Amino acid sequence: MTAERPPVWSTVGESLLRAIQQRWPLLAGFAIVGATAGGITAVLLPSYYRSGAAFQAESATPPPISGALAGLASQIGGLQLSSQSNAQLFGDLITTDAVLRRVSAAAFSWKGGTASLVSIYRFDDDAPGWREYNTVRKLRKAIAVDVSIRTGVVRFSVEARTPQLAQALAETTLAVLNQANIDLRQARAAAERQFTATRAAQARLGLDSVERALAVFYQRNRMIGSSPGLQLEEARLRRAVDMAQQVYVQLRMQEEQAALQEVRNTPAVSVIDPPLVPVKRARPNRRLAVALGLLIGVTLALVRLLLLRPNP
Numbered sequence: 001m002t003a004e005r006p007p008v009w010s011t012v013g014e015s016l017l018r019a020i021q022q023r024w025p026l027l028a029g030f031a032i033v034g035a036t037a038g039g040i041t042a043v044l045l046p047s048y049y050r051s052g053a054a055f056q057a058e059s060a061t062p063p064p065i066s067g068a069l070a071g072l073a074s075q076i077g078g079l080q081l082s083s084q085s086n087a088q089l090f091g092d093l094i095t096t097d098a099v100l101r102r103v104s105a106a107a108f109s110w111k112g113g114t115a116s117l118v119s120i121y122r123f124d125d126d127a128p129g130w131r132e133y134n135t136v137r138k139l140r141k142a143i144a145v146d147v148s149i150r151t152g153v154v155r156f157s158v159e160a161r162t163p164q165l166a167q168a169l170a171e172t173t174l175a176v177l178n179q180a181n182i183d184l185r186q187a188r189a190a191a192e193r194q195f196t197a198t199r200a201a202q203a204r205l206g207l208d209s210v211e212r213a214l215a216v217f218y219q220r221n222r223m224i225g226s227s228p229g230l231q232l233e234e235a236r237l238r239r240a241v242d243m244a245q246q247v248y249v250q251l252r253m254q255e256e257q258a259a260l261q262e263v264r265n266t267p268a269v270s271v272i273d274p275p276l277v278p279v280k281r282a283r284p285n286r287r288l289a290v291a292l293g294l295l296i297g298v299t300l301a302l303v304r305l306l307l308l309r310p311n312p
Helices: 008-022 024-044 067-075 087-094 097-105 128-142 163-220 228-263 286-308
Strands: 049-057 107-110 113-116 143-148 153-160 269-273
Touching: 024 286, 049 087, 049 163, 087 097, 087 143, 087 153, 087 163, 097 128, 097 163, 107 163, 128 143, 128 153, 153 163, 153 269, 163 228, 163 269
Parallel strands: none
Antiparallel strands: 049 153, 049 269, 107 113, 143 153
């Protein structure tokens, strides 16, 4: 009988182990060179820092709507007459052009003076339209956003070449975000005020109409108590007047609330963690670079030993 041959992987493993024992200086040399190359690469690469903030988004609860106004809202498509902001809205608003264009237009301390992000990102030589486009795109890539729907807390961070610039970018982004939301809230309130003012004027005309109908009914019918039919007609007209009054009063209240929102400029966010100057670089991670270089060096050494091993 022929002797059973050992598996190929077992033979290769034993051969590789013998090669390592015989040529361990080669393995050590590749590992040292790889680790050194990773460390040098990490030192030569530019350092980047991250600064960020955490805030809680404004949450406005709509005022209670009476039955009459609720019926009216259902007839016009369920329109909410008060605005309501949430965490996801703020999280998405941070990376919009409306915010990033304002941030890119701001001036920051840079190399002993002040400069815009166009100069800091070295897009001065680009065409006018491309300058802003490239600056906003690079700034968007430098921003990381995390939104907690459960708590309503939004966290974001901005990456920059220096710790001071990272903090300044985070502070400017937070201020611009707040102002952009105030502008959005005021524009929405202006539209709501215009809508409710129109509806309130229409409701006032309807109220005048039913009140005149009730007045004419009383003028024509002096003896209401002796006629069940007249009593039913009076009750119907009174219900129409009450309903019209309720709708008109509610719409006027909504108009006043929208008018207040239109001029409201209070902060839209509550800052939990303000931006700070980072003390630790975000990248490159030098320890990770050395470890990766070491791993690559060992891998190359093992491949080299496999190629040099004698054929069985």
